[in-house]
Amino acid sequence: MKFNKCSRCGCFFASADDVCPSCKSKDAIDKNTLKNFLDNSDVPLSLDNLSFKSGVDLKNINRYMETKEFSSYKKLLTNNSNLKINL
Ligand SMILES: [Zn+2]
Structure with missing residues (x-):
């Protein structure tokens, strides 16, 4: 079993996941929030704006x-951010 550091709370846990078991449900909620938000958004958003409007932490966005799960949503983002996106 491999130990990982949780991307959300920083604790160590034994799993190959990005986040610890207690943060996994929070991640799921954030992902749903983001998807709903992006599905209903027809204007390109910067990551800062997306974070501000959806309430999801920029670090988590x-x-x-x-992740592959969000690859199709990248086109809804503008390029003026600290994330490298190929538009
Ligand atoms: Zn955690």
């Missing part, structure tokens, strides 16, 4: 955007 960055992490989600790197």
Whole structure:
């Protein structure tokens, strides 16, 4: 079993996941919030704006955007951010 550091709370846990078991449900809620928000948004948003409007932490948004799950949502973001996006 491999130990990982949780991307949300920083605790160590034994799993191959990004986040610890107690943060996993929070991640799921944040992802749902973001998806709903982006699904209903027809104007490009910067990451800062997205974070501000959706209430999801910028650090977590960055992490989600790197996953395959969110790859199709990247086109809804503008490029003026600290995330490298190929538009
Ligand atoms: Zn955690």
